[in-house]
Amino acid sequence: MKYLSIAAGLFAATSAVADTPVLTIYTYDSFVSDWGPGPAVEKAFEETCGCDLKFVGAGDGAALLARVKLEGARTEADIVLGLDTNLTAAARETGLFADHSVTAEYAFPMGWNDAQFVPFDWGVFAFVKNADLDAPTNFRDLGASDLKIVIQDPRSSTPGLGLLMWVKTAYGDEAPAIWEGLADNIVTVTKGWSESYGMFIEGEADMVLSYTTSPAYHLIAEEDASKDAVKFDEGHYMQIEVAGKLANTDQPELADQFLAFMVSDAFQSIIPTTNWMYPAVTPAEGLPKGFETLVVPDKGLLVASDKVQDIREEALAEWLSALTQ
Amino acid sequence: MAERADAVTCWPGRIAAALVAVLVLGTLLAVALRAEAGRGLGPAEWSAIRFTLLQATLSALISAGLAIPVARALARRRFFGRRLLITLLGAPFILPVIVAVMGLIAVFGRSGLVNVVLRWLGWPEVSVYGLHGVVLAHVFFNLPLATRLILQGWQDIPAERFRLAAQLGFGPRDVFRTLERPMLARVLPGAAAVIFAICLSSFAVALTLGGGPKATTVELAIYQAFRFDFDLGRAALLACVQIVLVGMAAVLALRLSGRDSFGAGMDRALRRWDAETRALRIVDTLWIALAALFLVLPIALVLLDGLPGLAQLPLSVWRAAGVSLIVALGSTALMLCLALPICLAAASGRGRLEAVGLLGIAASPLVIGTGLFIVIYPIADPFRLAFPVTAVVNAVMALPFALRIMVPPVRDVVQGYGRLSATLNLRGVPWVRIVLLPRIRGSLGFACGLTAAMSMGDLGVIALFADPETATLPLQMYRLMGAYRIEAAAGAAVLLLALSFGLFWLFDKGGRGHADA
Secondary structure, eight states: HHHHHHHHHHHHHHHHHTOOOOEEEEHHHHSSSTTTSOOOOOOHHHHHSSSSSEEOSSSSSHHHHHHHHHGGOOOOSSSSEEEEETTTHHHTTTEEEEOOOOOOOOTTTTTTOOOEEEEEEEEEEEEEEEEEEEOOOSSHHHHHHHHOOEEETTTOEEEEEHHHHHHHHHHHHGGHHHHHHGGGGGGEEEEHHHHHHHHHHTSSSEEEEEETTTTHHHHHHHHOOOOOEOTTTTTTEEEEEEEEEEEOOOOHHHHHOOOOHTSSSHTTTTTTTTSSEEESSSSTTOOTGGGGGGGOOEEOOOHHHHHHHHHHHHHHHHHHHOOOO | OOOOOOOSSSSSHHHHHHHHHHHHHHHHHHHHHHOOOOOOHHHHHHHHHHHHHHHHHHHHHHHHHHHHHHHHHHHHHOTTTTTHHHHHHHHHHHHHHHHHHHHHHHHHHSHHHHHHHHHHHHHHOOOOHHHHHHHHHHHHHHHHHHHHHHHHHHHHSSSHHHHHHHTTTTHHHHHHHIIIIIHHHHHHHHHHHHHHHHHHHHHHHHHHHHTTTTGGGGHHHHHHIIEEEEEEHHHHHHHHHHHHHHHHHHHHHHSSSOOOOOOOOOOOOOOOOGGGSHHHHHHHHHHHHHHHHHHHHHHHHHHHHHHHHHHTTOHHHHHHHHHHHHHHHHHHHHHHHHHHHHHHHHHHOOHHHHHHHHHHHHOOOHHHHHHHHHTTTSSSSSTTTTTHHHHHHHHHHHHHHHHHHHHHHHHHHHHHHHHHHHHOOOOOHIIIIIHHHHHHHHHHHHHHHHHHHHHOOOOOHHHHHHTTTTOOHHHHHHHHTTTHHHHHHHHHOOOOOOOHHHHHHHHHHHHHHOOOO
């Protein structure tokens, strides 16, 4: 009986708000959690749109794309938010995404030219360590050192894939040799970012693969300056996170309105201290205090999205053979 | 031919087994049908299959082997805190994977207790990462289950047999030959098969403690096929491989296990005259102490680490805990509805039905989840169904354990009391209520406790279906970790541990109310 009344309540609730248009956004799980940007973004957009913004969390970026592929053209999503440049080519191939008309002054170095996807934040992969540790500043020296690192599996984790592309773009054909050098430094490879970051915090490794913005969390949220990132001579691989509008959306105007809102200050100023990434467009008031202490790479590395697929396959094969010897 | 002299009917068991088979194989079929042409199995997948088989076999043999002396010691000794210890020993099994791994690393890791002591002694450090680490973790998870299953076997030997043995002047060796060895032959293959099946679908544990891609298991290969390549065909193919492997293990185990029961006893309190020598007492004490240390230490460290974080837990974590409790109780009820009929059918000679039950662990959670999604999506909104789906999947996943625990005692009751009941025309539901349930209370409680606790700790399919308002406790814990809140996540782990363990303890205690078991 109890369930029946709950169900009845749900129906009543749905019909009451039926007049307000609903914009459904699929995103990765940590975006919608209480500690992510989701709640604040929802509040800010609903103040201006006269709509109901509904976030749906589905695993991480790769799971998100799989989800959209499974649902196909019938998906209820109006917008998918949280793919990165490693996934945009595969997402484009599905033909499910529509063109956008958003332009903005993007903060990342290489500019932006993509008909379907609009960036909302970006990050830089880096090894994070305790501030008092003197660490090597390139992959060769790291491989020669006896420091212990913990990384993520590129087959199941976005940062793991980022590291794979980082080594491959920096070293090309020499990448296998770099991985062979690193093999004895790698304590272990974890399924996702959380496991390895947890192991690093517990003291199981000297460094962990994460983002240059990770120390900002400890500095700003915990007032703890004991962590920093290492700047590498070969440059750092970047991750640009994007959103796209579904071609079959029943709310095309609202979706366009959201994409434009996404590159505005109201959205962008939420990102740094909730998603712990750089905003795609630097807000008028600048970055939060503490971000000026972060490592800024001399060179940003990024593979063009249409070349990702081929490089990824080759790099994965090299990674596997170097680490399974 | 005359009517079979049985008090039980088999058709409900057949229906329950058919439901399980439809869920597992149907979802697999759904994924396979949705697949476009993929690249099939390559050398990487074959090497994953080899590693999976190797680690699962080692883990099953070592867990079951070590469980024999521990279970024997627990069966022969009565001491203060024994019941609590037996319950506590169940804890690793119900821990969420990531929590257990953190606990193990706190003991065996680079900066763990063992290496701290070794460094202090000036001895070389040991590394936990590698095949031995994978096996160590799997023994940590499964030794308790093996111990409980084998202990159950010891307890199912009627006390009168030991009394008779003592009257005949049997020493430990004779008791082993006449009573314990036949019992082990009956219990051990099934226990090992279940553990083999669990280890087969291991993924995060194997990868983390295996130290890298050498430790790639079939489940990781499925994960890769699904999300890295979106090759549903290969995912379904690998899921089939997993099911075939578990199926072979199950058939082997069922063939190896003897069927004969020790007959019914008078439920008298047990006394072991054969084990009252000083040497045996020391040996038993040592085994119990070692097992307790190995199993309790990592958990104690997890608790210690997480207590400060308890105070920081936001309201949403407590709400998620409530959600998890409801899902856990729901899946326990569902599990009983499936397990009891299958047990009865298996006990009256339809042994193969139990193998169907094993499908639950043979199946990859990712494939079941995706399959359910494909099936549900055209008819209903999967998000609305997140909780029922999670409860059903958790019930099916726990079914193999419940069957392993409940089939032997149910078989004993059917063999021991079936004919008498049939003569008295005591059948159907009244038979279950009057004859069966009181006699399998212990196993029933254990099985329910295990199901509730496993369901509580399982991240499982909810991650595929959850929206922001409907998170379970393990999912919230992962979200905390993902948001850098490591300390709060450790607090959530303590809450999760306390709730899982509390549920397990309640059911288990409820079951053991009457006997000196």
